[in-house]
Amino acid sequence: MEEKTEKLKNEARKLLEKGQVCRIVGFEPGSLKFTTTPLITGEKDELDRLVINPFIVNNLSVYLTGLKGCVAVVAKGCDSRSIVSLIQDNKVNREDVVILGIPCSGIVDLSKIEYLVGKDRDELDDITVANNSITVTVGGEKREFTKSKVLFDNCLGCELPTPREYDILIGEQVAPSPALESGKLKELKDMPPEERWRFWKEEFSRCIRCYACRNVCPACFCNRCFVEETEPQWLLPTPHWQDNLLFQVTRTIHVAGRCTECGECQRACPVGIPLRSMTREMYDLAGELFHYKAGMDKDEEPLLTAYEVEEAENFFG
Amino acid sequence: MTVKKIAKKELARLLDEWSRQFSVLVPSVETGVAQMTGWQGEDTSFVDWYRNTILPPKDAILPVMEEMFSFSKNEDGYRLEMSPPDSGRQLIFGIRPCDARALAMLDVVFKQDYEDTYYMRRRLNTVLVGIGCTNPYDSCFCTSLSSGPSDTAGLDLMLTDIGDEFVIEAVTEAGRELLDKSQGMRPATADDEARARESRDIANQRVTQNVDVKKMPDRLLAAFDNEEYWRKIAAKCISCGICTLLCPTCYCFDINDEVSDNRGARYRSLDSCAFCIYTKMPVENPREEKWQRVRNRVCHKYEFYPRLFDTIACTGCGRCIRLCPVNWDITRTLNSIPGQ
Numbered sequence: 001m002e003e004k005t006e007k008l009k010n011e012a013r014k015l016l017e018k019g020q021v022c023r024i025v026g027f028e029p030g031s032l033k034f035t036t037t038p039l040i041t042g043e044k045d046e047l048d049r050l051v052i053n054p055f056i057v058n059n060l061s062v063y064l065t066g067l068k069g070c071v072a073v074v075a076k077g078c079d080s081r082s083i084v085s086l087i088q089d090n091k092v093n094r095e096d097v098v099i100l101g102i103p104c105s106g107i108v109d110l111s112k113i114e115y116l117v118g119k120d121r122d123e124l125d126d127i128t129v130a131n132n133s134i135t136v137t138v139g140g141e142k143r144e145f146t147k148s149k150v151l152f153d154n155c156l157g158c159e160l161p162t163p164r165e166y167d168i169l170i171g172e173q174v175a176p177s178p179a180l181e182s183g184k185l186k187e188l189k190d191m192p193p194e195e196r197w198r199f200w201k202e203e204f205s206r207c208i209r210c211y212a213c214r215n216v217c218p219a220c221f222c223n224r225c226f227v228e229e230t231e232p233q234w235l236l237p238t239p240h241w242q243d244n245l246l247f248q249v250t251r252t253i254h255v256a257g258r259c260t261e262c263g264e265c266q267r268a269c270p271v272g273i274p275l276r277s278m279t280r281e282m283y284d285l286a287g288e289l290f291h292y293k294a295g296m297d298k299d300e301e302p303l304l305t306a307y308e309v310e311e312a313e314n315f316f317g
Numbered sequence: 318m319t320v321k322k323i324a325k326k327e328l329a330r331l332l333d334e335w336s337r338q339f340s341v342l343v344p345s346v347e348t349g350v351a352q353m354t355g356w357q358g359e360d361t362s363f364v365d366w367y368r369n370t371i372l373p374p375k376d377a378i379l380p381v382m383e384e385m386f387s388f389s390k391n392e393d394g395y396r397l398e399m400s401p402p403d404s405g406r407q408l409i410f411g412i413r414p415c416d417a418r419a420l421a422m423l424d425v426v427f428k429q430d431y432e433d434t435y436y437m438r439r440r441l442n443t444v445l446v447g448i449g450c451t452n453p454y455d456s457c458f459c460t461s462l463s464s465g466p467s468d469t470a471g472l473d474l475m476l477t478d479i480g481d482e483f484v485i486e487a488v489t490e491a492g493r494e495l496l497d498k499s500q501g502m503r504p505a506t507a508d509d510e511a512r513a514r515e516s517r518d519i520a521n522q523r524v525t526q527n528v529d530v531k532k533m534p535d536r537l538l539a540a541f542d543n544e545e546y547w548r549k550i551a552a553k554c555i556s557c558g559i560c561t562l563l564c565p566t567c568y569c570f571d572i573n574d575e576v577s578d579n580r581g582a583r584y585r586s587l588d589s590c591a592f593c594i595y596t597k598m599p600v601e602n603p604r605e606e607k608w609q610r611v612r613n614r615v616c617h618k619y620e621f622y623p624r625l626f627d628t629i630a631c632t633g634c635g636r637c638i639r640l641c642p643v644n645w646d647i648t649r650t651l652n653s654i655p656g657q
């Protein structure tokens with residue numbers, strides 16, 4: 001990790017010094033234990049704060065549409081796919097961004113550790129990540145977990161841990177993980193429809209419409225989201241569970257073929273709604289019905305803007 | 318004022334007793350997120366796991382959403398009906414000192430110049446029973462704001478953990494009355510009170526975040542036009558509503574009518590100055606750019622509010638820090654205002 005971090009700092013410094021980019025978007029240590037936070041800077045003396053570690057949760061491509069070019073961005077596998085998807089949608093010009101690709105061995109889901117050890121993040125003394133296991137020290141006692149227990153769900157079956165689209169690769173290639181179906185999704189699929197309906201009703205009853213799920217999502221790049229339209233008003237801002245559910249279902253459809261399964265929506269949700277079950281299902285459907293995987297090839301037509309007459313007939317029945 | 322004590326294993330009985338007069342709210346994760354919900358009897362395990370809720374207890378007084386009135390139209394004209402008032406008395410058990418202070422801060426807005434019936438009706442019917450914190454988060458900074466994990470301000474009763482028991486102290490007259498009437502309390506001994514003091518001292522020391530808030534309004538005023546600074550500070554914020562909607566002292570709301578056919582209802586729900594469409598409905602958003610909105614959140618709490626109402630509108634509860642998806646930390650900003 002230190003080696004990668006050093007390499008990143010050097011590359012970032014070179015880019016700024018040569019004037020190839022005006023800004024670097026990366027990670028620095030967060031203000032709280034075991035956290036990281038986005039660092040967006042054009043100042044060389046701040047580059048020493050850059051870091052790469054198994055806690056770099058954010059999908060930094062979300063900043064690209066706002067920054068409008070002249071930028072180098074740190075991207076894990078899934079993030080690099082989001083960038084490709086943005087390029088496909090003409091939201092980002094390939095020439096305007098330098099992709100600092102990070103081959104990724106999975107990101108630690110602190111909430112899983114909290115659950116496993118029954119303590120909050122700030123009560124843990126230490127977390128060490130090895131190749132296949134993670135050791136958590138809490139109250140002086142060491143506890144070891146296999147990686148699959150503590151990585152984010154979306155990391156478990158990651159299809160592209162090493163970015164395919166990049167300018168500079170920081171570190172060695174990482175092989176894709178064997179696909180694992182997310183436990184929650186399977187559980188939901190096995191439910192009878194009424195039960196599933198009740199499940200989502202309960203989940204969305206606590207949605208507060210903070211829109212963090214939408215705002216952390218690089219695929220949600222609309223200047224004005226449909227929920228904010230007033231003429232016509234598709235949905236009220238009042239957080240009734242029905243509207244909350246409808247908001248999320250619509251959002252999920254809007255990001256079909258754009259969502260790269262980075263899992264940010266679920267991670268950001270402050271009330272813990274398992275949003276990834278929805279996006280994952282949409283991701284699988286896009287694959288099944290249209291043989292489409294988001295953000296794999298920047299020259300491919302985006303799923304939602306390309307169609308063929310034959311498929312339209314089938315689709316609309 | 319009166320100081321008594323009660324054994325932790327007696328707690329369920331006490332809450333049952335109070336349930337006869339109040340709808341009692343306790344910390345729970347029953348809804349899938351830590352918040353104050355109705356006491357169901359028996360389960361007092363929150364005493365062990367609960368540090369603070371994610372949804373602030375303001376929700377019991379200024380809910381995320383509420384119906385204000387309903388309306389309908391028929392041949393004779395229009396009919397307007399006030400939505401049934403929550404006239405019942407409620408008791409929030411286990412509220413943290415920071416969140417109790419927050420309610421006092423909200424009161425100024427909802428009762429000073431204009432009295433908001435919806436808010437006030439609930440507020441006046443609410444009794445606050447606090448539990449002093451023994452295990453503050455690394456993101457708590459209440460001690461920087463002339464308060465702390467054992468502050469009793471704004472509470473009616475305060476409980477202090479002394480091991481197997483709680484020492485209970487009445488803070489207000491209403492608290493004293495409730496305490497006197499409650500069964501199963503024993504007087505606290507001098508030894509109990511000493512242990513409570515010790516417990517409070519330890520808790521105070523465990524709050525480690527530190528912000529220097531001296532002359533904050535002036536410092537913020539001086540930095541107000543420093544666009545470069547605010548742009549830099551705001552760069553990573555993604556303009557979601559987490560830090561405001563879940564802040565115990567934020568109160569902005571939006572009002573919407575929900576109409577179908579000939580009837581409908583008017584709702585009020587929380588709004589956020591972090592949203593780019595904030596106040597777009599009536600006019601325009603005066604803070605089109607993200608850095609202006611981030612500045613507003615900081616200045617509203619630490620500059621405008623103290624000037625208007627003589628108190629900083631932040632309790633240091635740290636929710637905005639813990640829950641922010643990009644770890645935007647208000648203490649870092651407050652400690653880095655230019656010209657310090």
Ligand code: SF4
Pocket residue numbers: 214219220221222224225226227250251252254255
């Ligand atoms: S939900 Fe749909 S309309 Fe809203 S920002 Fe996302 S893609 Fe755009």
Ligand code: SF4
Pocket residue numbers: 206207208209210211212213214244248268269270271272273275
């Ligand atoms: S992040 Fe969660 S609470 Fe916020 S709008 Fe999305 S689903 Fe609702």
Ligand code: SF4
Pocket residue numbers: 553554555556557558559560561591637640641642643644645
């Ligand atoms: S500071 Fe964090 S929680 Fe607040 S609006 Fe910005 S991203 Fe959201």
Ligand code: SF4
Pocket residue numbers: 560563564565566567618630631632633634635636637638647
């Ligand atoms: S600004 Fe943050 S720390 Fe202050 S009261 Fe609000 S949520 Fe708590």
